Amino acid sequence: MKKEKWILWSNKRFEVFTPANPHIPPKEGLHIVVLPKVDVASAWIDQDLCADTFKIAAEVAQVMEELKLAPWFNLQANGNWGLLPGNTPRFHVHIYARKKGETYGMPVQLPSAPETYHNEPMTKKERKNVSEALNARL
Numbered sequence: 001m002k003k004e005k006w007i008l009w010s011n012k013r014f015e016v017f018t019p020a021n022p023h024i025p026p027k028e029g030l031h032i033v034v035l036p037k038v039d040v041a042s043a044w045i046d047q048d049l050c051a052d053t054f055k056i057a058a059e060v061a062q063v064m065e066e067l068k069l070a071p072w073f074n075l076q077a078n079g080n081w082g083l084l085p086g087n088t089p090r091f092h093v094h095i096y097a098r099k100k101g102e103t104y105g106m107p108v109q110l111p112s113a114p115e116t117y118h119n120e121p122m123t124k125k126e127r128k129n130v131s132e133a134l135n136a137r138l
Helices: 047-066 124-137
Strands: 005-010 014-019 029-036 072-078 092-098
Touching (some): 005 124, 014 124, 029 047, 047 124
Antiparallel strands (some): 005 014, 029 092
16 A cells, blocks of 8 residues: 655655655644655665765755744654564655644654554645745755
8 A cells, every 4th residue: 555645856866755644743843754766775775875865854954944844853764664574674764843842852752653643744835835945945
């Protein structure tokens, strides 16, 4: 089953998207993923790809900060769920745009397994604004 997502920006090497079912609820912040189009299992396999992926993630965070969508960001290379039975690890970076509130400044509390969370996605207006800004910048 393919999970729904909205692509905010892409080129030949990368895709930046926001999932329809983000890891964190809107009151805590926003969730965006930077996915290299090359299928690599982990960040340490290709150091240049890792650096480029984090550079794109930093650009996305700057755009979101300029749009005043969040004042702080957590960037996380992850793939834990790819280690679950039947799954394959794939390097990608999560951007958690953190909003001020009761969890601000605290670590992101991720769900223990896929599909165990049920959060509202970024709004259509937020997606449009981020996409336009990324397309103008990158």
